[in-house]
Amino acid sequence: MSLNTFPSGTLKTPYYYQYNLGIEQQIGTRGNLRADFVGTRGLHEPFQVQLNGYQTVCDGCFAPFPYQQPLDQRSGNVNEFRTDANSSYAGLQTVYTQQWGGLTLRGNYTLSHCLDEVSNGGLLAFSTQGLLSPLPGELRRQYANCDYDVRHNVSAFGLYQVPFHSSRAVLRQIFGGWSFSETAFLHSGLPFSVLSQPYIANGNGVFQANGASTVQFNAPAYANRLPGVSVYSKNAVTGVTVAGTKQWLNPNAFVSVVDPATGACTGGDSPVNCQFGDSGRNSVRGPHYTSSDIYITKTFPIREGITFRLDAQMFNAFNHPNFALPSQAEAGVPGGSIPARFGTLQSTISPPTGLLGVGLGGDSSPRMIAFQGRIEF
Incomplete structure (x- = not known):
């Protein structure tokens, strides 16, 4: 019999404290700088923990799981919903804008840090490396970088409207009405965890139900x-x-902790060798992200109040590859057996802007170029 349980029969409602402090300063006649400190503190956030696990490796191995039999032999899987998790976010957000004639510049930089025990509400993993179920009684050990913690985030926008004045209509049609703009994105990599291989030697391991049916890794x-x-x-x-x-x-x-060559603990099965590792949650980071979009626009006045506009749009203009987190994050034993593809980058991620939209999947490709014409009136 499997159970979903709630402590004391109730769950607490999550709540959040939010605070901010901002200052703004004009620089010269056309410059402006703004800085904001933004913080959020989350309390009583939900998560799940599996209570009826046990291990069959050795007495004292893989604490806190008991040896040979679950705590409650009458039940199978016991999944408890709790609201004891906490989170915090602190960020310094800066924005600078400047104008020089036909040139407009805007830059944004955010230095931030997000910490929690379980990310994304504890019910849905943010990424394939996200962990939703902490060890029983050890929630506080999971307090580390959020799954979506981005320490540095830079975005910049520039627009240059080419000034051209002439008394000749032909020259105005050719050289007037041009503008160039670029949007750039750069942020540091997302965190993820390095895991051990599952214990599988001699049919033993860490299990979640009454009966060795589901490995609890x-x-x-x-x-x-x-x-x-x-x-x-x-x-x-x-x-x-x-x-x-x-x-x-x-x-x-x-x-x-487990040697992939044998399926048993590295160095032999013993309470010393068979314990969950110390590398910790979200202790490493993936690659940074870089992308730039360029727009070239030419307007043709047709008559008063009516203009024809032609755009050339280049998404990921410099064709820079941006890689997703490694999909193989289960370590091996240096000098022994190490799984193929461990810690390797195998796929790319989608940019924040694209030609076809996220739902169509077209934004995951490299550089895309589009031309667009429209009449504005």
Whole structure:
């Protein structure tokens, strides 16, 4: 029998404190600088925890799970909904605008940090690496970077309207009415976790139900971090970096609690070796994001109040690839068995702007160029 439970039969309503402080200063006659400090504190946020897990590896292994049998042998899966999670966000947001004749510039920079125990409401993973169910009684150990924590975020916009004046109508038609604009985006990478392999030796492991049917490694089974070894490496690693991928994490910086070659704990099964790793939640980051869009516009006056406008639009104008988080984040054992594709970049992500829209999937391609004509009146 599987159960969904609630502590004391009730759930608390999440609530948030929001605060901000801003200052603004005019610079010269056409410049403006604004800075805002923005903060949010979330309390009683929801999450789920699986209470009836147990392990069959050894007495004292994989704490806090009991050995050989679940806490309540009458029940199978016991999933408890709780509202004990917290979150915090603090950000410094700056905006600068400037005009020089026909040139308009606007730049935005945000330095921020988001911390929580379970991201995205605890009910839906933000990414494939998101963890929703902390170990029983160990929620506070998950307090780390939010799944969507972006430490640095830069966006910039520039518009230049080419000034041209002539008494000759032909020259005005050719050289007048031109404008150029560019929008640029740059932000640092998203965090994710490095995990261990699941324990599978001799049919043993960590289970969630009464009966060895479901392996419970959707709990935060982190890998161990090797001190003094660089976390990131762009050099290809034989047997790990396969064709069509790009190495991002250093395979020699992490050790899986479970050896993928044997399915048992690295160094042998014992309470010392068979514990969840220390690398922690969201302790590494993926690659940064860079994209630029360029627009070239020419207007043709037809008669008073009616203009024909022709646009050339270039999305991801410099054809810069932006990679998603590694899909293989389960570590191996340096000097032994390391899974192929561990810590490698295999796919790209969609830009914030595009020609065809997110729903159609056309925005995931590289540079796209479009021409558009319209009559404005």
